[in-house]
Amino acid sequence: MKIDFLVNSLVSGGAERVLVLLANYFKKKGHDVSIITFNEPDIWKPNENIKRIRLHHGKIKNHMIRSFKNLTHYYYPKKNRPDVLISFMIQTNLIATIVSRFYGIKLIASEHNNHLEKTDFIGRITRKYVYKFSNALTVLTNFDKAFYEDRNVNVFVMPNPCTFDIYKETERNRSKTILAVGALDRYHHKGFDNLIKMIGPVLANNPGWKLRLVGGGEDGTKFLKNLAEQENLNDNIIFEGFSTKVSEIMRDSDIYIMTSRFEGLPLVLLEAMSQGTVCISYDCVSGPAEIINHNINGILVENQNSELMCKELNELINKPEKRIEYANQGIKSLDRYQIERIYTNYLEIIEVL
Numbered sequence: 001m002k003i004d005f006l007v008n009s010l011v012s013g014g015a016e017r018v019l020v021l022l023a024n025y026f027k028k029k030g031h032d033v034s035i036i037t038f039n040e041p042d043i044w045k046p047n048e049n050i051k052r053i054r055l056h057h058g059k060i061k062n063h064m065i066r067s068f069k070n071l072t073h074y075y076y077p078k079k080n081r082p083d084v085l086i087s088f089m090i091q092t093n094l095i096a097t098i099v100s101r102f103y104g105i106k107l108i109a110s111e112h113n114n115h116l117e118k119t120d121f122i123g124r125i126t127r128k129y130v131y132k133f134s135n136a137l138t139v140l141t142n143f144d145k146a147f148y149e150d151r152n153v154n155v156f157v158m159p160n161p162c163t164f165d166i167y168k169e170t171e172r173n174r175s176k177t178i179l180a181v182g183a184l185d186r187y188h189h190k191g192f193d194n195l196i197k198m199i200g201p202v203l204a205n206n207p208g209w210k211l212r213l214v215g216g217g218e219d220g221t222k223f224l225k226n227l228a229e230q231e232n233l234n235d236n237i238i239f240e241g242f243s244t245k246v247s248e249i250m251r252d253s254d255i256y257i258m259t260s261r262f263e264g265l266p267l268v269l270l271e272a273m274s275q276g277t278v279c280i281s282y283d284c285v286s287g288p289a290e291i292i293n294h295n296i297n298g299i300l301v302e303n304q305n306s307e308l309m310c311k312e313l314n315e316l317i318n319k320p321e322k323r324i325e326y327a328n329q330g331i332k333s334l335d336r337y338q339i340e341r342i343y344t345n346y347l348e349i350i351e352v353l
Contacts (some may be wrong), residue, residue: 002032004082012043014267017113020044038067094126107136113264114286115147134353144287161342162270162320176209179253184220191259198306203236214240250275263287273330278323297329
C-alpha cells in the first residue's frame with residue numbers, strides 16, 4: 001500500500017516524533033511510505049528508506065496558500081497520489097482535506113491536541129466544519145471523540161504509541177531526581193513556571209533531591225532560570241537543554257512530574273512509564289487520567305492544586321516501596337500503546353474507508 005504522511009515540519013514535537021515512528025513502522029511492514037513536509041527544520045530523522053518529499057519552495061509569503069499550492073501541484077500527476085494520506089496537526093489537516101477531496105485521495109486526519117486548546121480562526125473553522133469532509137479523523141482521547149461525533153465526523157480514538165522500548169530493570173538504583181521534559185518555550189502550557197514556584201519546599205524537605213528540566217528553547221530557558229534564581233533554587237534545578245538521550249535520563253530518574261495546564265495524550269508519560277520512572281501528574285484536560293490509574297500505576301493530583309501536588313510528591317519521595325510498585329504497574333499498563341497495536345488500529349480504519 002502506498003501511504004503518505006503529511007506534516008508541516010519535523011520539528012522536535014511529540015506529534016512529529018509519533019509521525020516518524022509510524023512511518024518507520026509502516027515501512028517495516030512492507031508499505032511504500034513517504035513523508036511530506038512544507039517547511040524546515042528536520043529534527044526527527046526517519047529511516048533512510050523512507051521517501052522524503054520537501055514542498056518547501058515558492059515565493060508566496062502566506063504559509064497556508066503556499067503549502068496548499070505546492071501540495072496541489074505535487075498530487076496533480078496521478079503517479080504521485082497515495083492510496084492513503086495521513087496528515088498531522090490542524091492547519092496541515094485543513095490543507096490535506098481540501099486537496100484530498102479534489103483528487104479523490106483517502107484521508108485520515110490526525111488531531112494531537114484536545115479540542116479545548118486555543119487556536120486561531122482557521123483552526124476553529126477546521127474543527128467545527130472541515131473535519132467532517134475527511135474520510136476519518138483520529139483523536140487521542142474519548143474526551144475528544146464525543147466532541148467530534150456531535151459534529152458528524154467519522155472519528156476514532158488513536159492513542160500515541162510509546163516510542164521507547166520497555167526498560168527491564170533488575171535492580172532499582174536511581175538518582176534522587178524529579179524529572180520534567182518538554183519545550184521550555186512552552187513553559188506556560190507545560191506548567192514549568194508553576195513547577196519552579198512550588199518545588200522549593202519539597203526539595204528543602206528532602207536533601208539530595210533535585211529537579212531536572214530537559215528541553216530546548218532559548219527564551220523559555222532564560223525565563224525559567226531567572227525564576228529559579230528568584231526562588232533561590234539555582235543549586236537545586238538542573239537545566240539539561242534539548243537532549244536526544246531522554247530515555248537514558250528517564251532510566252536514571254526516580255520520579256517524573258507533569259504540571260501541564262492542558263494536554264492531548266501526553267506521550268512523555270508513556271515514555272516515562274516505559275523506562276520505569278514513577279509518574280505523578282495533574283489531572284489536567286485531557287490525557288493523564290487515561291494513562292495514570294491513581295494509586296495503581298502512578299499519582300493523579302487535582303488539576304493545578306499545587307498544595308496537594310507538594311503533599312503527594314513528598315509522600316512519594318519518602319515511600320520507596322510505593323515507587324517500585326507504581327513503576328512495575330506502569331510498565332504492565334502499556335500494552336495498548338505498543339506500536340504494533342497502533343499499526344493494527346490504523347489498518348482497521350483504512351479497511352473501512
